[in-house]
Amino acid sequence: MPVAFQSFFDAHAGVVLGFLVSLVGPQEAEDCFQETFLAALRAYPDADRDTNLRAWVLTIARHKAIDAFRARGRRPDPVADTEDGPWAPRASAPMPSPSTADPDLWRAIRALPDKQRGAIFLRYVADLPHREIGEALDCSEAAARRNAHEGLKKLKETWS
Amino acid sequence: MTPSKSPSTDIRARLARLAEPAAAASALRSRSIARFTERADASGLVDVAYATADSPVGPLLLASTQNGLVRVAYTAEGGEGGVLQQLAARISPRILERPARLDSARRELDEYFAGRRQAFDLAIDWRLTGPFAERVLRSTAAIPFGDCLTYGQIAAAAGSPRGARAAGNALGSNPIPIVIPCHRVLRGGGALGGYTGGVERKRALLAIEGVEPPR
Structure with missing residues (x-):
């Protein structure tokens, strides 16, 4: 039984946006979010009903994040981005952070290596199981677990 | 898990709070x-x-x-x-x-x-109705505001004079009620008959059109 795209969208828009913010920052996330769901909407009638649709759309999101960086002729370099990258507010168009509650923490997530920040977000913010994180990040379950663990360790060091 | 003030618990709690609705319902999200x-x-x-x-x-x-x-x-x-x-x-x-x-x-x-419109001027997509039902519903759409026909009359208008029951079924599964006014079709002998949204709604719609709804 097919599910209306709107229901699929309502269920996963939040996690996809947060995942993208953790990967590319809020500036790029907005465009990537739209590209992700436009691609998902195009492919949706043919999507295999037996696949995990959340992991499916997170995989699309990760590819759109990579495309966005390629389009700008650079690879996702978290360290270079941190000080003056997508996170830095633009004077002309101030961007609200996805969570005004804890901007320091978002910034710290953004400073992690890209595999770790994706895994950190999916594991500890979105509360996804490691198996699904592996699917979304195109790595093994063990690697997903390791990345989430390493990322958490680094975040803890930030505040120790 | 036991509550603790260790940095580990704090970070994990702070991470979990990033997913809270208040945080997620940001301007970025709605835009x-x-x-x-x-x-x-x-x-x-x-x-x-x-x-x-x-x-x-x-x-x-x-x-x-x-x-x-x-x-x-x-x-x-x-x-x-x-x-x-x-x-x-x-x-x-x-x-x-x-x-x-x-x-x-x-x-x-x-x-x-609001009582300011008696006929709808909207393009209709009939794809949720079969050919017979479409004929019945198109005939129904032609019943003027405030008028009523019986199931038998609407069947006849749809070219199937003995198909009152089939017409009733077609009206009962009208995918576009109100706009296609199946509430204007009553049972023979002045009875209200059924309605896709329940007879109370049928009564209410007829009342809007100034029709004294039969018992």
Whole structure:
């Protein structure tokens, strides 16, 4: 039984946006979010009903994040981005952070290596199981677990 | 897990709080969603657009394809989920809430309920009805505001004089009630007959049209 795209969208828009913010920052996330769901909407009638649709759309999101960086002729370099990258507010168009509650923490997530920040977000913010994180990040379950663990360790060091 | 003040617990608790609705309902989120919906529609990817509307006969879900209005559903009893599921199965799963596409339908319905409109001027997509049902419903659409026919009369008008029962079935599964005014078809002998949204709604719609509803 097919599910209306709107229901699929309502269920996963939040996690996809947060995942993208953790990967590319809020500036790029907005465009990537739209590209992700436009691609998902195009492919949706043919999507295999037996696949995990959340992991499916997170995989699309990760590819759109990579495309966005390629389009700008650079690879996702978290360290270079941190000080003056997508996170830095633009004077002309101030961007609200996805969570005004804890901007320091978002910034710290953004400073992690890209595999770790994706895994950190999916594991500890979105509360996804490691198996699904592996699917979304195109790595093994063990690697997903390791990345989430390493990322958490680094975040803890930030505040120790 | 035991509560602790260790940095580990703090970080994990802070991470979990990033997912809270207050944090997620940011300007970034609402702007991203609005722009996605616009772009999806502009790219022709929305096969079914829908909107919800309040009315004197309860909340409605209105759905439209590129061809026209395809569904009006009463959602007070069954909710929206079942209606969307049916549209996904019978038309396309590319369904998005896109109120702008239903603006004229919503406006005409508002005018109808406010007593300022007697006929609807909306493109109709008949794809949810079979050929016989479509003939019955097209005949029904021709019944003027405030008039009523019997099931037998509407069957005859649809070219099937002995098909009163079949006509009743077609009206009972009218996918576009109110706009296609199946409430204007009564049982022979002056009885109210059934209605897709329940007889109370049929009575209410007839009252709006100044028809003294039969018992």
